[in-house]
Amino acid sequence: MDAAVVADDVTKRYGDLVAVDGVSLSVPAGTVFGLIGPNGAGKTSLVRCLTGTTEYEGEVSLLGSSPESVDRSRIGLLPQSFSPPERLTVRELLGYYAELYDEARDVSSVIAEVGLEDSADTWYEELSGGQQRRACVGITLVNDPDVLFLDEPTTGIDPAGRRDLWTLIEKLAAAGTTVVLTSHSMDEVERLADRVAMLADGEVVAEGSPAALIAEHGGESRLEIRTEADPDLLADRGFRVEASAGRLTLHDVDAADIDDAVDALAAAGIAYESFTWTEPTLEDVYLELTGESFRESGVAGPTKAPADAEVER
């Protein structure tokens, strides 16, 4: 598969600060590529290098050209902070951006795609934060881009809005659009991305499919059972069991093995309060590779964020 985006030893400095430190990566055409890392890891700076919106050292190829000379109508970019004119309605706004291209998509169908039909005639400034972000995603779609860069597209969007945007990104990818997505949210990237680059301090600490990264660096899955059962009952069934007060922890348990544990307890007539199965995630991969948890580095996924952090205003 051809690469839509290639970075070779890309470095971005702001004075003495090295924000992107010798990054090399390749994004196959028609795939979703996730750039994840905590605040200040260099995600936005890297996107700016890849899109030619800042100066950098190293080589970037975007659809076979340099980012500075690529046909802009083939690229969509949603920057992290983007403030379009506020006193335009959604329809006027998308129409305004569509005018910038020789060929553009039908504005009404883009409005429908981002789920803003009911607000099409509302001023941008009167939209909720989540609706504003969706309108901004719509702006990036008017030129029907081959490569779409989305820098934290779902920040500030409520859970339903996030899911709608995820579905939209999946549809775009299924139709052949290459999507480069930056995110703080591990579950977002785990769901959407074919491949992921994890950034820490400007460097790629790991790259691969979420499943491969988790398999290689994520550690084991565990089953925790709140019970007073004798650990030998489960150890005799081949489980690796650790016992603590009122709890048994079974290590390296596949989903298919859970029934076996349930059966063992049921056959012995042993009661249990709860079963909790935990699979490793990309957060575990990050912890393993950097020694720092995403949460400690000041960033939380949507399930861990404070209640107001992801809420539409």
Ligand SMILES: Nc1ncnc2c1ncn2[C@@H]1O[C@H](COP(=O)(O)OP(=O)(O)OP(=O)(O)O)[C@@H](O)[C@H]1O
């Ligand atoms: N225009 C700038 N001038 C100086 N330093 C900058 C500039 N933009 C970013 N930086 C610094 O570069 C580093 C990387 O920032 P960047 O915004 O690329 O990270 P990020 O991973 O996108 O963070 P966030 O998730 O918070 O958006 C940070 O230390 C940041 O303070």
